[in-house]
Amino acid sequence: MNLKKEFNPSVFYTTVICLSVLLLLALVFKESFLAVAKSAQIFITETFSWFYILSAAIILLACIFLMFSRYGDIKLGPDHAKPSYKNGSWFAMLFAAGMGIGLMFFGVSEPLMHYITPPSAEPETIEAAKKAITITFFHWGLNAWAIYGIIAIILAFFAYRHNLPLTLRSAFYPIVGDKIYGRFGDMIDVFAAVATLCGVATSLGYGVLQINAGFSYLFGITMTTGMQISIIAIITVFVTLSATSGVDKGIKILSNTNMILAVLLVLFILVLGNTTYLFKSILENTGNYITSFIGDNLNLYAYDKQKDSWLGGWTVFYWAWWLSWSPFVGMFIARISRGRTIREFVVGVLFVPTGFTFIWMTVFGNSAFDLVIGQNFTALVDAVNKDASLALFVFLEKFPLSSVLSGIAIFMIALFFITSADSAAMVIDMLCSNGKDDTPKWQKLFWCVTIGLVAAILLYAGGLDALQTIAILSAFPFTIALMGCMYGLFKALRIDSEKKQTQSVRNLPLNIGSSKRWQDRLKDIIDTPDKDDALEFLEDTIKPAFNEIVDEFKKNSLEAKIVEDKAKSKIHILVGLGDEASFIYGIKLLSSTSPDYADGDNYYRADVYLAEGGQGYDILGWSKPAVINDIIEQYRKHMHFLHRTR
Structure with missing residues (x-):
């Protein structure tokens, strides 16, 4: 309410x-x-x-x-x-x-x-x-x-x-x-x-x-x-x-x-x-x-x-x-x-x-x-x-x-x-x-x-x-x-x-989540992704991954939906769990100042956020299976948190 x-x-x-x-x-x-x-x-x-x-x-x-x-x-x-x-x-x-x-x-x-x-x-x-x-x-x-x-x-x-x-x-x-x-x-x-x-x-x-x-x-x-x-x-x-x-x-x-x-x-x-x-x-x-x-x-x-x-x-x-x-x-x-x-x-x-x-x-x-x-x-x-x-x-x-x-x-x-x-x-x-x-x-x-x-x-x-x-x-x-x-x-x-502790261990190192060749990953570090790269990642990887996992949640009789805010470049999954705290997993595109070693003034990140706020890690460049695995792992941590606090 x-x-x-x-x-x-x-x-x-x-x-x-x-x-x-x-x-x-x-x-x-x-x-x-x-x-x-x-x-x-x-x-x-x-x-x-x-x-x-x-x-x-x-x-x-x-x-x-x-x-x-x-x-x-x-x-x-x-x-x-x-x-x-x-x-x-x-x-x-x-x-x-x-x-x-x-x-x-x-x-x-x-x-x-x-x-x-x-x-x-x-x-x-x-x-x-x-x-x-x-x-x-x-x-x-x-x-x-x-x-x-x-x-x-x-x-x-x-x-x-x-x-x-x-x-x-x-x-x-x-x-x-x-x-x-x-x-x-x-x-x-x-x-x-x-x-x-x-x-x-x-x-x-x-x-x-x-x-x-x-x-x-x-x-x-x-x-x-x-x-x-x-x-x-x-x-x-x-x-x-x-x-x-x-x-x-x-x-x-x-x-x-x-x-x-x-x-x-x-x-x-x-x-x-x-x-x-x-x-x-x-x-x-x-x-x-x-x-x-x-x-x-x-x-x-x-x-x-x-x-x-x-x-x-x-x-x-x-x-x-x-x-x-x-x-x-x-x-x-x-x-x-x-x-x-x-x-x-x-x-x-x-x-x-x-x-x-x-x-x-x-x-x-x-x-x-x-x-x-x-x-x-x-x-x-x-x-x-x-x-x-x-x-x-x-x-x-x-x-x-x-x-x-x-x-x-x-x-x-x-x-x-x-x-x-x-x-x-x-x-x-x-x-x-x-x-x-x-x-x-x-x-x-x-x-x-x-x-x-x-x-x-x-x-x-x-x-x-x-x-x-x-x-x-x-x-x-x-x-x-x-x-x-x-x-x-x-x-x-x-x-x-308790919830903060369950979220403290990240399930995937940044380099494991990518499906790119190592040469392409090195180029991303040097060139850094721009806004077009971030939007392309959102459309080609994040949305398909979200659609697949939402369908799977629904098959398991869970209320799940995708909520998108295009004005703020945000999108998240919301899974209702009855009277208990809902599960939220979202991505927000953020612009950051490029490091001295990289070309360009700004680069873009695809930061993960949960119900508690931003989690401080970027998944831009991850493969769709890696994104789905990250969502599942965060959902597992959320359920473990609910179990510990019941």
């Missing part, structure tokens, strides 16, 4: 209705709704804090296992697929969508918050400063990116390797099978769409408060609701322009720009600040994070009940927040990660953003400590206690060119929000369009405007806290389901790996 329509009315209209109901509750019954939601959040974090902590640890272990296991060689796409984006753009996009904006807000404020009220040290001491950075690393490090990464792997694996829709419903395919195409799948996509919109709209609302705070601090512009709604309107316009430009233009260009500005800002603070101290701190902070890593991952303060509120307000809150954002960020990362091996993906998603995050948090966090402890700049502590959104701008005041740096910071915050909202609009649009991203522009425009409108309404009516709490509450049922999805992923990976 397949979903081919570019618009799913069940998901679209249900998402709009659910969102409208939540908005109504958050606005009309603001205080009582928030009280109930907060009570539910407190109950879950206090009762099931162990579940969040354990789940985050299991997810991280699963990602590390995938990196080192045989499954790491499996591609997120066909075997012959190449990465859709270069490494630089890929890193920039996943970083900007994942947590770029959070670093702007919490880079200075969070280390100082833990310094003022640490969970296990004397407040405002050197020991508290060390512990503060370690905790900040823990909250923003490998665990967060593992949560995003595991969702992205699940979605990319089933979408690009097994042709399921690129929506959250596909993560549940190993558990419920074809039910993902019915109401169950629609319900999952509605859940993901509502959670994404709630999370992004509330983040946009809070981010606008920081932008307004920056304008107020720098230029004396009054912090008013009208000004904040105006900022949301301006950001929404740019989000709309970016979204209608597509990933390759809008999101990619904005993400690359943000990454460049982020690196420059870090370098400015590094050079203009206490450089030697910061380099030492990067090494020591990383060492402290590594040495305390296992203990922090399983620390529930079981022997100190007074720390329950701290754990629920920080670590459990963060894990729930990353989990609530994971359908959105995971889908976006999956969208831009086609063609990468699982090992390459895990290394890129886990360690590159985490490494940059550690540098960022050290440069800003330790510079803040240097100002507070070394220079007695207590105004920074006062700013954090009064309004965390002001902390970054008060911090930058102590550096040369502070106005320029603050202007860059405001610009970066705005760009990060545009990128996040743009990515979210694209993801929601895909959820409502059966995983398609080439949808009509009105759909993208609708979700861009909706995100801005929801943020503005909540900001005006004071309902941001309520919707944010709902987004966090959604993490609990989603985490339970995610554990089942991970089991399904590993089950599917084992089957895929």
